[in-house]
Amino acid sequence: MATSPLVRQVGLITAEPTPTLLSLVAYRNLDFVVLDAEQTTLTLQQCADAVQRLSGANTRVAVRVPNLEDMTLVAFANTGVDEIVLPRVRHPKELERAYRATRFGPHGFRPKQASFASAFGADYSLEPRLTVLFETVEAVHAVEDFAALECFDGGWVGPTDLAGELLKQGRPGAVALEESVQRVVDVLGAAGQSVGLPAADIARAGDVHARGADRAAVYWERELASMIAQLADAVAPETRVTRCDSL
Template sequence: MPFDPLIGRPRRSVGLITADPGATLLALCAHAGIGFVVLDAEQTPLTLQQCTDAVLRLRGSGVHVSVRVPDLSPDTLVAFANTGADELVLPHLRRPEELEAAFEAVRYAPAGRRSRQVSPASGFGSDFSRHPGLSVLFETVDAVECVRDFAASAAFASGWLGPTDLASDLARRGMDRPEDLDKAGHSVIDALRDAGRSVGIPAPSMARADEAFDRGADRAAVYWERELASLLGDFAMVQRG
């Protein structure tokens, strides 16, 4: 993510998370200058081909494109890296060693094990110097406890806070109070900010994106389908009124 040269920290950015990246939505994102789009391929119907199409549509637009991958297998990581996405968001990590294994999987030799395939990521075989950044989705207690180790890793590009799954993992350990989640979230944000790393969190809505920045994040992500449902609900209320 871009850094502000005046303060040496990532610039604030607002973007969307979506599992339905239609052509019109992507065109509007580019037209409006949205900071980023996260394509959510974890536990959704979003396919590898749809992610590739979305990345190609946004290429050159200035919109940073991330993909939340469905799993951490090397084949999955390479397939989504080959879309040409700027960033892969890795779910359910627990230890830095898992991040470093993913890093090796998406790097070409001699740094890694990735094959030199003809794909959008390689300029269709013309440039094998480009690799996606790897972001850790902090949604497990183990990952939260290792946040400073993650931030210190050369494989670490940025972090995201996953409050829903993190709350579930905390509850499984008997830590189900709201303050437990708040404490865990602040520990991630504070550690990554201290390390000069980018950290993103979900925002309740586009209108309330500033709440993410108030918590210390530099990226505020809005779930597009939830935002659209809320907007349509407002229209329905006007109609009924």
């Protein structure tokens, strides 16, 4: 359940949790890192490695799972992640099903496996937080119903996919998107629930908090690409040395 008051947080979303990146995240006590396993090459093993590398840090580890299948949810829960982000959710009953899949009895039907998440069979009380990624029109319309569920533990907004969904329903444009995003932020904020948004870049992470969300996430690979582009542009074309020039 949501805690009060909500503390403003910043973190990263990445599909490439390299040892160096995770070391820097831990060193700087970043609030969270979201591992993106949806439509990426990130594996269960990489997720498990990231959890174990950050197990002694203050950084919370979340994973956006590839689908809502029971076995997928259980497998990622067994890595020991603090949070599972549920993508493409449309109805509250999907969250309820995910809750039962990731809970041990009597509240759910998750097998009691000896894994990192259960301290290898010593503690079955550790269960991941479940958050909903609001990226479908149906989920946005049902945001009050989600917030009312006991198993609801916060949300995220996926503006890119939500924009595509709005377009399919004949509501294209920035205004419709902004209205939908703000609706989720306002409803969850009023309910005392955590809500996160992607930040355009590191410098504008504060804009996310200004509109009412408590968690701002920066896409690390996009930010890194932008930094490299800026570095390349800082070199005058006539003085830039190419690989062929250096041979």
